[in-house]
Amino acid sequence: MSSSQLPLADDLYLAAHDSARSRCLLTPATLGLGLAAALLAELVLWRRLDVRDNHVVVIDDQPTPDPATAAVLGQLLRESHHRRIRDWISFLATGVATDLVERRLARAGVVQRQEKRSLLGTKVRFVPVDTSVAGWPGTRIRIAAGRGEMLDTSDLVLTGLVLATGLDQHVLVTLEAHERDQLFGQLRRRLPTMLHHLVGHAEAAVGDAVMARRA
Numbered sequence: 001m002s003s004s005q006l007p008l009a010d011d012l013y014l015a016a017h018d019s020a021r022s023r024c025l026l027t028p029a030t031l032g033l034g035l036a037a038a039l040l041a042e043l044v045l046w047r048r049l050d051v052r053d054n055h056v057v058v059i060d061d062q063p064t065p066d067p068a069t070a071a072v073l074g075q076l077l078r079e080s081h082h083r084r085i086r087d088w089i090s091f092l093a094t095g096v097a098t099d100l101v102e103r104r105l106a107r108a109g110v111v112q113r114q115e116k117r118s119l120l121g122t123k124v125r126f127v128p129v130d131t132s133v134a135g136w137p138g139t140r141i142r143i144a145a146g147r148g149e150m151l152d153t154s155d156l157v158l159t160g161l162v163l164a165t166g167l168d169q170h171v172l173v174t175l176e177a178h179e180r181d182q183l184f185g186q187l188r189r190r191l192p193t194m195l196h197h198l199v200g201h202a203e204a205a206v207g208d209a210v211m212a213r214r215a
Contacts, residue, residue, distance in 0.1 A: 006110070007066065008045070008154050009038035009101045011137035012161050014110070015171055019134035022127050025170050029093065029209050034165040035101050036092030037202035040085070041157045041195055042069050049076075051194040054201070055083040067107075068100040085201045093205070102126050110134070138162075138171040145172075145179045156191045157199065159183060164203035 005011065012034055016026050024031060040056065043049040046064045050057045061077055063070040072092065082088070105111045110133060111126040128134035141159055144151055151159065162171050172180060191199070 005140070005154070006108070006137070007068070007104070008042050008157055009035050009068070009097070010105050010108075010110070011154075011158050012038045012165075013098075013101045013105065014128070014134045015137040015158070015162060016165070016167055017128070017134065018170075019128045019131040022125065025167060026165055027209075027213075028098070029213075030165050030206050032093035032095065032098050033089060033202055033205045033209060034161050034167075035097035036089045037164070037198055037205075038157070038161055039069060039072050039092060039097055039100065040088060041161075041198055042066075043073055043076075044194055044198070045154060048073055051085060051197050054085055054197070056085055056088060057083070066104070068104045071100060085198065086205060089201060089205050141171065141183075142175060145175055145183045148179075148182055150190070151183075151186060153190075153192065153195070156187060157195050160187055160191060160196070160199035161202060163187075164199055165206055 006014070013031070016031055016034065017024050026034070040049065043064070044051065046069060048058065048060045048062070048064065048069075050059050056076065058073070058076055058080075061073070063073060076088070102111065106113055106126065109129060111128050114125055114127050116123045116125070137158065141151070141155060141162070143149075144155070162168050172183070175183070187196075
């Protein structure tokens with residue numbers, strides 16, 4: 001795991017929010033699916049999970065030092081009879097992944113919890129403390145693409161999930177055609193196979209969720 005940036009799922013959460021307007025650019029369902037895949041990808045990067053034949057396989061049952069991924073790993077160990085990637089993405093997307101990531105960001109002081117009361121009840125949202133920090137994940141990818149720089153593995157997964165969730169319409173919209181081509185070329189050539197499969201399952205899950213809403 002890189003110490004120079006936030007965890008992968010936190011970066012995706014921030015990229016999915018318009019920090020100036022404090023609103024999410026994705027539906028709660030799509031955000032949940034993206035964050036679910038991101039947390040599983042973090043466990044791959046922590047060398048706790050492998051992805052094999054559309055299943056997740058625990059290769060190290062030692063908890064990570066991070067509460068969010070440790071919680072997901074613990075759940076995987078308790079439900080060891082369930083191994084399909086899509087099942088775990090769907091389960092974590094029910095609100096589990098979003099809650100874990102919001103709590104982690106709040107603990108890190110990146111966002112703060114706000115409550116707004118109305119006649120319809122209390123609405124909770126998490127607002128970035130520093131908009132420059134909140135906007136950095138998307139900016140980092142755009143800068144690297146513009147300069148033709150190589151992304152590290154975590155940012156390659158982030159880019160893949162930006163595409164899988166449709167966030168590229170917001171995060172990558174200012175890139176020139178050749179910059180997008182270079183970025184996509186990196187994904188094809190350099191994203192490890194296990195993580196490529198994980199991103200693919202996230203994209204398929206998002207597609208299924210969109211079709212379900214239209215039906």
